[in-house]
Amino acid sequence: MIQDIAPHEYRNEYRPKPPEKDSIALYFEDHAVLMRKTAEGIEYPTFGDIEHLNEEIYEEYTYLFAIDGERYYLVDEINRVRLSPFTMENTEVFRAADPQYRAFAGITGYQLYNWYKNHKYCGRCGSFLKKDEKERMLFCEKCHNMEYPKISPATIIGVLDGDRILMSKYAGRSYKKYALLAGFVEIGETVEETVKREVMEEVGLKVKNVRYYKSQPWSFSDTVLMGFYCDLDGEDKITLDEEELALAEWFERDKIPVEPSRDSLTNEMIMKFKNGEIQ
Structure with a gap:
């Protein structure tokens, strides 16, 4: 990566x-x-x-x-x-x-x-923010507000059903290649709950056996990505959220149309499954 x-x-x-x-x-x-x-x-x-x-x-x-x-x-x-x-x-x-x-x-x-x-100006009082000398922080001399770099937690989700994995393509984005389901963690939920919620919202499926794989800093979107695999729980019929996804499909392990690339957690997770390293 x-x-x-x-x-x-x-x-x-x-x-x-x-x-x-x-x-x-x-x-x-x-x-x-x-x-x-x-x-x-x-x-x-x-x-x-x-x-x-x-x-x-x-x-x-x-x-x-x-x-x-x-x-x-x-x-x-x-x-x-x-x-x-x-x-x-x-x-x-x-x-x-x-x-x-x-x-x-x-x-x-x-x-x-x-x-x-x-973050040039204070979000509380509008004054100009200054750089701190000891840590990466911006502070307001007027109201003493402090600002730290933004990092948004998000999940990458490999939904598995035996020798099949669910892959998708985003709707309305310049990135047109196959990806896994993904979503940001909302306030008040665990990352495991995020996995279940995002899968239900984007493709209408229930999942179980949520298990952590690996994380990755992803500076393209101010994000730290957390990869999870999970298993289909029940019916496999997809109900697509067309505002988020252009398509979502099940692929057999030996028919996955994705090749290795070095940059992303998503690609590594797909290739791990494709090569039989993840069951």
Whole structure:
């Protein structure tokens, strides 16, 4: 999965040390990131690469994290017209770009970019929020409100019936490949209850034997995904929620039309079942 970057080491402790010339500068505009593609894979500019584009770049930055001791920062307001080697690319590039640790750094930085962008002002009193010096937190000097990064828990659900698995396609989304059922955890329910509720709401089926598989940070949607398998309980007739899903179908293990990919928990769960590793 995208976060599996060993032997590289990801360190997310908040240590806002000033950047140096060789520190990595991540620059985003909406759904695009500044980067370049080389024979070795994707690269991001360093502060040394872009310091001529903004004289205040070493004063106006946001520390993000480190990988193998290399520090990553958010930067803003640079003049891209004068930056010929680098171009803006859609953040979907991170799903398959190499090297994988840089793709993971890019999408994780993008999640934090969105959080900072959407939390400039206090939601309680409207005052400007300030960065804390000791932890990744924004605080309001006026009303003392504190804001931490948003992480939404969600479930990925492999519904099984013997040698069959239920797969679906989303309605109204750009992603058109087969996926598993999924849904966000609501206030006041356990994740196991989320599994049962989402299956009933999306396909009208009852399930039992809900069992946890694995989790994954999914920065494309500010989410931590929790994968579960469960067994059909009763009738297998699907009643489709057409607002959420374009289709849902049962597939025999040896007829699953999905191939391995490295990025998602969903794909790994499907392939585990397809290869007979999950019964």
